[in-house]
Amino acid sequence: MAAVDGFWGQAWRRYRRRPLAMAALLFVVGLAAVAVLAPAIAGTKPVVCRYKGRLYAPCLAYFDRRLEPAIFAKDKFRGSYPRNLAAKDPQSWAIWPLVFQDPYRAVRADEWPGRPENPAMDKGVPSRAHPFGTDQAGVDVFAKMVHGTTVALLVGFVSMGIAGTIGIVVGALGGYCGGWVDALTSRITEIVMCVPTLVLILAIMAIIEKPTIWHTMAIIGFTGWTGIARLTRGEFLRLKGAEYVTAARAAGAGPVRIMLRHILPNALAPILVPITFGIAAAILVESGLSFLGFGSPPPTASWGSILNGARSNLGMWWLVVFPGVAIFLTVLAYNLVGEGLQEATDPRLREARK
Amino acid sequence: MATYLLRRLLLGCVTLVAITVVVYGLARSMPGNPLTAQLGEDPSRKVSAADYERMQRAYGLDRSWPEGYLQWAGNLLRGDLGRSITRKQPVTTLIGERLGPTLLVSGTAFLLIWMLAIPLGLYASARAGTVDERGVSLVLYALYSFPTFVAALLLQIVFSVWSKGTAWELPLFGMTSLPPDAPLAARIVDVARHMILPVVCQTYVSLAYDTRFIRATMAEAVRQDYIRTARAKGAGPWRVLVRHAFRNTLIPLVTLLGLSLPALVGGSIIIEQIFTWPGMGRLFFESIRERDYPTIMGLTLMFSVLTLLGQLLADLLYSAVDPRVSVE
Numbered sequence: 154m155a156a157v158d159g160f161w162g163q164a165w166r167r168y169r170r171r172p173l174a175m176a177a178l179l180f181v182v183g184l185a186a187v188a189v190l191a192p193a194i195a196g197t198k199p200v201v202c203r204y205k206g207r208l209y210a211p212c213l214a215y216f217d218r219r220l221e222p223a224i225f226a227k228d229k230f231r232g233s234y235p236r237n238l239a240a241k242d243p244q245s246w247a248i249w250p251l252v253f254q255d256p257y258r259a260v261r262a263d264e265w266p267g268r269p270e271n272p273a274m275d276k277g278v279p280s281r282a283h284p285f286g287t288d289q290a291g292v293d294v295f296a297k298m299v300h301g302t303t304v305a306l307l308v309g310f311v312s313m314g315i316a317g318t319i320g321i322v323v324g325a326l327g328g329y330c331g332g333w334v335d336a337l338t339s340r341i342t343e344i345v346m347c348v349p350t351l352v353l354i355l356a357i358m359a360i361i362e363k364p365t366i367w368h369t370m371a372i373i374g375f376t377g378w379t380g381i382a383r384l385t386r387g388e389f390l391r392l393k394g395a396e397y398v399t400a401a402r403a404a405g406a407g408p409v410r411i412m413l414r415h416i417l418p419n420a421l422a423p424i425l426v427p428i429t430f431g432i433a434a435a436i437l438v439e440s441g442l443s444f445l446g447f448g449s450p451p452p453t454a455s456w457g458s459i460l461n462g463a464r465s466n467l468g469m470w471w472l473v474v475f476p477g478v479a480i481f482l483t484v485l486a487y488n489l490v491g492e493g494l495q496e497a498t499d500p501r502l503r504e505a506r507k
Numbered sequence: 508m509a510t511y512l513l514r515r516l517l518l519g520c521v522t523l524v525a526i527t528v529v530v531y532g533l534a535r536s537m538p539g540n541p542l543t544a545q546l547g548e549d550p551s552r553k554v555s556a557a558d559y560e561r562m563q564r565a566y567g568l569d570r571s572w573p574e575g576y577l578q579w580a581g582n583l584l585r586g587d588l589g590r591s592i593t594r595k596q597p598v599t600t601l602i603g604e605r606l607g608p609t610l611l612v613s614g615t616a617f618l619l620i621w622m623l624a625i626p627l628g629l630y631a632s633a634r635a636g637t638v639d640e641r642g643v644s645l646v647l648y649a650l651y652s653f654p655t656f657v658a659a660l661l662l663q664i665v666f667s668v669w670s671k672g673t674a675w676e677l678p679l680f681g682m683t684s685l686p687p688d689a690p691l692a693a694r695i696v697d698v699a700r701h702m703i704l705p706v707v708c709q710t711y712v713s714l715a716y717d718t719r720f721i722r723a724t725m726a727e728a729v730r731q732d733y734i735r736t737a738r739a740k741g742a743g744p745w746r747v748l749v750r751h752a753f754r755n756t757l758i759p760l761v762t763l764l765g766l767s768l769p770a771l772v773g774g775s776i777i778i779e780q781i782f783t784w785p786g787m788g789r790l791f792f793e794s795i796r797e798r799d800y801p802t803i804m805g806l807t808l809m810f811s812v813l814t815l816l817g818q819l820l821a822d823l824l825y826s827a828v829d830p831r832v833s834v835e
Contacts, residue, residue, distance in 0.1 A: 173645075340518070340521070340522060340525075343522050343815075343818075344522055344525045344526055344529070346814070347522065347526050347810070347811045347814045347815060348526055348529060348530060348807070348811070349773075349791070349807065349810055351776050352530070352791065352795060352803075352807065353530075353533070355792075355795050356530075356533040356534060356536075356537055356795065357533065359537040359538060359795075360533070360536050360537055360538070433652065437654055440654065440656075441654065441656055441777055444656050444777075445777065445780065460656065460657065460660065463660055464660070464781075467660070467663055467664050467667065467668045467679075468668055470664050470668075473657065473660045473661055473664060474661070476657075477654070477657035477660070477661065480654050480657060481649075481652060481653050481654065481657065484652040484653075484654065485648070485649060485652035488648065488651070488652050489648075
């Protein structure tokens, strides 16, 4: 019954046998679902509503401000939907998010019929209305964390996408071409490695006039590729002497084709492992920066920025515990996925298991 | 060998020049300068435009950054790291003052890490595959993924806020809370109490990483033929593990030690910032915020030299101990 599956098919079969790695993968998939559905889970804008005879989806404004339908600004809703909808169009209806709480502001008294004002400062102890409590300004921590999931996921993928691309290109060129190209790329890698990362990030964030979360991701990506480059270089050095590469060269394949089609697929598995670990590291760096107050500016809901609020008031333990556990679990999940990948694709580790 | 060393040293100098140029350029491109960062904090110290210009000239801030860099590099070649603009002290004195506190924390953490990591790593290798080994590995893995700043905040909450007034209460931040004329014994106890939380934070992450590293290199070593030979001639399991396998993992271990050199001296910016520990990491953070160019450059130079030296040392040790690896 030996089904014919390639290297990745086999790797997936081995990966699936590891319960912890599978649980970690499911956790990451779950996080992605939370990130995509965030405006439907927590928000103060209707997911879908019918207003003056037309259907709108104001909740999309949480992804991008420009997606907020213009009619609500024109009718002076001022971001407060429940009462305005009923008052300005009695025929209107709306589907609301699961939790009526906003990640960017405190919900005012009676904004939602019968609901009291969010407690501010150290009165925001977790309660039935606010399972994760509220922060100094009275913003619901649960809503903030749900919307912060997007940042946590994006940081990992965007920054490691950048770092992976740079690392593979630099490492492949150095390893395959050798000679002066290798000398140059090795030197560049060494320089980037020696500059203290946090200093580089702090300096660049200060230089950029209006830093956004995208700048943070880009900087983490542009500084985090050195390990990937060194590993790729080693793999290419090892594989460029392989017989199938010589065969490809004899068949007339150019250097770019050999690097991309022949060597890279065979070097990809060991390179993917540090990239996965890199995602975990990138999440740590971003939340660390936000924690120090150097991350993305305030309106962005990042888990690290919630922690920053706890620094000035240690009595508000819920501002540490919930985002802290979220960061920890996410980092742990990526590390476990990375390790599962390593064990599933590294033939040396497989032999050891027998 | 000599030509190899010479080449590495020359290349290292090229790398150093590149790093310092990049960092100096970046530092000077940050908005503001040491004077505005300092004066901005205190409105009573408003200075006239003429005074400001005079101060700018005195510190060489009126020149472009390439000129400023050349001046800094020239002074460096004469063995002068310059004076801190905001602290009015020579940079070397400043670094000397901060080195002690950082070494106190990172050195203690370093000792703790290796005293715990080696037995734990050996234990994990000896019991590989059993339930308790999996438990230990999972706990270490979890610790490795636990962010230090979260751990630091949690420790502060538990030992400073919740334990207020009990015997468990530990100081929240700083290095000492006694006046300098207190008796020596009391001062030692006081500093030790201040050290506990930063040391714990710095220890646990590296402990997890290093134990896993030892475990991984051991897993590689026990598969070698000489281990089978040792078993075949009747050596006991612990003897095989310690005398035959562990000795052969010492090379990568020494390499790891070499690479952790800059972290040992540099301290951790985040931990020192949270516990307001007067060490090197905090000095770095403050000097960036104050735009204190000479201090930024002095610290950058020190870190880069240590990193390059650590790499060179690691490569040399590798080839010295393992004849299969050649540096040439």
